Amino acid sequence: MLLGLAAGVFAAASLTLVVTDLRSHRLPDAVVLPAAALVGALLTAEAARIGDPGRALGVIGGAAAAFAVALTLHLARPASFGGGDVKLAALVGTPLGWFGPEAVASGLLLSLVLGGVAAGGVLLAGDRRAEIAYGPWLLLGAWLRMAVGYGEAKGMPPG
Numbered sequence: 199m200l201l202g203l204a205a206g207v208f209a210a211a212s213l214t215l216v217v218t219d220l221r222s223h224r225l226p227d228a229v230v231l232p233a234a235a236l237v238g239a240l241l242t243a244e245a246a247r248i249g250d251p252g253r254a255l256g257v258i259g260g261a262a263a264a265f266a267v268a269l270t271l272h273l274a275r276p277a278s279f280g281g282g283d284v285k286l287a288a289l290v291g292t293p294l295g296w297f298g299p300e301a302v303a304s305g306l307l308l309s310l311v312l313g314g315v316a317a318g319g320v321l322l323a324g325d326r327r328a329e330i331a332y333g334p335w336l337l338l339g340a341w342l343r344m345a346v347g348y349g350e351a352k353g354m355p356p357g
Contacts, residue, residue, distance in 0.1 A: 200244035204237050208293055211237075212337045215286065219333035225282030234261065234289040241296050253296055260295015260302040261288045267306055283332045290340040297347035309339025 211233035219225055238257055245254035268287030271279040287306070294305040313335035320328045 200240050200247065204240035204244070204293065207233055207236050207240065208289075211289065212341070216334045216337060219282075219331040223280075223329055223331055225280075225286050225333050227282075227285065230282070230285045230289055234285075234292055237289065238292045241293065245296075256295040256298055257292055258295070259299065260291040260293075262291070263299070263302055264288055264291025264294070264306055279332060283336065286333050286336050290336050293344060294340055294347075297344065301343055301347050305340045305343035306336075307339075308343055309336045312339055 211229055214229050215225055218229070238261060241257045242254045245251065245257065265284065265288040268279065268284040272281060272284045290305065290309070291302050294302045313330065313332050316335060317330045320330060
């Protein structure tokens with residue numbers, strides 16, 4: 199039940215953030231921060247309920263690792279990867295951490311590749327001044343990676 203609640207909160211936040219970022223190039227703290235806290239609390243509570251402290255550490259570590267990677271990108275190229283994207287990465291890393299460090303790493307990598315392809319498409323179209331909303335790509339990469347993690351947990355072969 200707690201996993202379902204966490205997924206529902208993450209889904210609602212994802213939808214809100216994708217629409218907002220595409221419209222305004224903003225990822226509001228009023229959505230990102232409470233969603234990260236609530237998803238993290240629900241997943242940590244579920245880990246405690248099932249007696250799996252490794253999952254709780256994964257959730258916390260996933261958020262911290264994703265935040266650290268995103269902060270590094272932001273510090274390297276602040277115009278390309280904004281502060282909202284950094285905070286969103288912590289939210290994205292939270293449920294990815296449930297599936298382990300490989301899921302965090304591959305989910306972030308997938309997000310970066312998807313965003314890079316989108317940015318490349320805009321550049322090829324000749325619009326060098328266009329701004330790319332990166333939030334939707336962070337979220338899409340996370341959802342795709344979590345779908346793989348869910349399938350693996352259910353015994354389905356990846357891919």
